[in-house]
Amino acid sequence: MAFLSYLINGMGLGSVYAIIALGYTMVYGIAKMLNFAHGDVIMIGAYTAFYCLTVFKFSTFTSILIAVLLCTVLGILIERFAYKPLRKASSLSVLITAIGVSYFLQNLAQILFGTNPKVFPELMRNSTFSLFDGQLTLSYKTLLTIIVCILIMILLTIFVNKTKTGKAMRACSQDKEAAQLMGINVDNTISITFALGSGLAAIAAVLLCMTYSTFTPTLGSMPGIKAFTAAVFGGIGSIPGAFVGGLLLGIIETLTKAYLSTQLSDAIVFMVLIIVLLIRPTGLLGKKVHEKV
Amino acid sequence: MKKTIRKIFDKKHISRTISYLVVIAGFVIIQLLMNTIGIKSLFRSLLVPTCCYIVVALALNLVVGVSGELSLGHSGFMAVGAFTGIIISGLLEPYLAINWLRLLIAMFVGGIMAGIVGLFISVPVLKLQGDYLAIVTLAFCQIIKSLLNNVYLGVDINGLHFSFVENRISLAQGGRMLLSGPMGAIAITRLATFTAGFLLILFTLLIIYNLTYSRFGRSIMAARDNRIAAESVGIHIRNTKMLAFVISAILAGMAGALFGLNYSTLQPAKFDFNLSILILVYVVLGGLGNMTGTIISTMILYALPELLRGLQDYRMLIYSIILILIMLVTNNQTLKEKTENLITKIKSRFLKKGSVAHD
Numbered sequence: 243m244a245f246l247s248y249l250i251n252g253m254g255l256g257s258v259y260a261i262i263a264l265g266y267t268m269v270y271g272i273a274k275m276l277n278f279a280h281g282d283v284i285m286i287g288a289y290t291a292f293y294c295l296t297v298f299k300f301s302t303f304t305s306i307l308i309a310v311l312l313c314t315v316l317g318i319l320i321e322r323f324a325y326k327p328l329r330k331a332s333s334l335s336v337l338i339t340a341i342g343v344s345y346f347l348q349n350l351a352q353i354l355f356g357t358n359p360k361v362f363p364e365l366m367r368n369s370t371f372s373l374f375d376g377q378l379t380l381s382y383k384t385l386l387t388i389i390v391c392i393l394i395m396i397l398l399t400i401f402v403n404k405t406k407t408g409k410a411m412r413a414c415s416q417d418k419e420a421a422q423l424m425g426i427n428v429d430n431t432i433s434i435t436f437a438l439g440s441g442l443a444a445i446a447a448v449l450l451c452m453t454y455s456t457f458t459p460t461l462g463s464m465p466g467i468k469a470f471t472a473a474v475f476g477g478i479g480s481i482p483g484a485f486v487g488g489l490l491l492g493i494i495e496t497l498t499k500a501y502l503s504t505q506l507s508d509a510i511v512f513m514v515l516i517i518v519l520l521i522r523p524t525g526l527l528g529k530k531v532h533e534k535v
Numbered sequence: 536m537k538k539t540i541r542k543i544f545d546k547k548h549i550s551r552t553i554s555y556l557v558v559i560a561g562f563v564i565i566q567l568l569m570n571t572i573g574i575k576s577l578f579r580s581l582l583v584p585t586c587c588y589i590v591v592a593l594a595l596n597l598v599v600g601v602s603g604e605l606s607l608g609h610s611g612f613m614a615v616g617a618f619t620g621i622i623i624s625g626l627l628e629p630y631l632a633i634n635w636l637r638l639l640i641a642m643f644v645g646g647i648m649a650g651i652v653g654l655f656i657s658v659p660v661l662k663l664q665g666d667y668l669a670i671v672t673l674a675f676c677q678i679i680k681s682l683l684n685n686v687y688l689g690v691d692i693n694g695l696h697f698s699f700v701e702n703r704i705s706l707a708q709g710g711r712m713l714l715s716g717p718m719g720a721i722a723i724t725r726l727a728t729f730t731a732g733f734l735l736i737l738f739t740l741l742i743i744y745n746l747t748y749s750r751f752g753r754s755i756m757a758a759r760d761n762r763i764a765a766e767s768v769g770i771h772i773r774n775t776k777m778l779a780f781v782i783s784a785i786l787a788g789m790a791g792a793l794f795g796l797n798y799s800t801l802q803p804a805k806f807d808f809n810l811s812i813l814i815l816v817y818v819v820l821g822g823l824g825n826m827t828g829t830i831i832s833t834m835i836l837y838a839l840p841e842l843l844r845g846l847q848d849y850r851m852l853i854y855s856i857i858l859i860l861i862m863l864v865t866n867n868q869t870l871k872e873k874t875e876n877l878i879t880k881i882k883s884r885f886l887k888k889g890s891v892a893h894d
Binding site for chain 2: 270276324327328330331334335337338339341342343345346349350352353467470471474478503505506508509512513515516519520523524
């Protein structure tokens, strides 16, 4: 039973990774860039939700909505001012710019909000429920996280596969020039992708703060790296890949912490990543691109 | 004799000469300043780390610029070099009193260890390409940091004591800990000197320029520019890339040893992912494959946050804005055209009409 409880907790953690990984993977799929500032958008989302809840005393739902909206706008602004002028630049220049944006957001947050850790208010009483005659205890938080993640996955899959914008996104990720010839506004599509990823980051921020309860301006960096790993794990550019990669990473991390070693869990997680990439060089669900001569 | 002189100043080798001149001039100027008017102790404390960062940046440029593979794991090699160097110097301390020789041995062994780790890593890493390679080197860097965080090593009259994850070492009297997990190394004898840093930069330049101007250098650049074409003329791509990667790791390890022996305490947490990124920024802003540019950009960018220290909290904010602006300006197409026009105008004014080189 202990195993099952670890497994479900791992799925909870993995769901948060999966939502963050979606932001990485969609942006990579369409703009072919590693958006290192994504983790810091999460942090901004966490602070927005925090101030909405504690200072302005908005309801939980309104606070989350404001956080999502603000992060969406932030994502569009970052794309417009930092990445758009570099559309034709080398990928390394874009990478460095993304790192610059990440430093900028982190240091701005340190100046605006201070470096002291903030305590996130309890959104739901930490109630647990038992199954199998009390042998398995689960918290509603974990369950809620998993449900939110699955819901997001379903909605996103429908959006990408059924709507016109989703079709445009898929077209742009395949071939930007051909998409433009078909009358798709490539610039707008890329902006929409950034907006969507950043909005998801805000939701991930709230879920992350519910689990860890305290946070600082560097909140986003470690989950950011982990989620990025999850995206690569599942095959970067693939939406189901991000989901699978995130869940697996969360489960592996929780199980190694429980059964092997807490201190070495990071090392083991990254080792698993390397082994997976050696066997499948484009990730679990990534497409293999054949080289043309 | 004439041939050697021509070799120093001809078009092909001039960049190498400039690199050496920049480094030597920098060393001479700083030495003169130190011996005449004296320099602030804050500035003096930056000298050795600057040398180390220059060496690591040059080593990374060999991988990113010359060989064309993105590595985010060079702080890992630095960490291996640093802690190996500290252990070696700590072990040799009772037997070898000559400081510079101990430093040399520590740097040598640190470099070799980092090279072995680099060789071990390069086998799986170079199977992958592009962003996947970047993430795997990043993962290796995290693994190295995470492992070093759990190593406990002590020495006493009975010999070496090693323990992993938990500290189970009980030392005899007179024994001392060399590494203690997340606390890292404590009470290191500081051996690093500015002269050693300067000599290491010269050594690095010697290695890198001799490599790039050789048959190896030409084949690795061919592999970077067109993999398939290079393969079809018989270049063994994996071996050439592996050689570049391992040499880069050795140089980074040597710089790491010097870096580690410059402080009295050192934690493994210092060698995190951000350090790799920092060095990558130096390389990209200095220009891929451009060694002189790397040296200058490292000096400026490492000193910049220190120069902005007066602005306190705002310094890193300003640093990040400068970073973004540099990237935006250097990649601005209209600006590029305008500067190019300006340069041709100036050239034509100096060289008179009609004699402008068309290249």
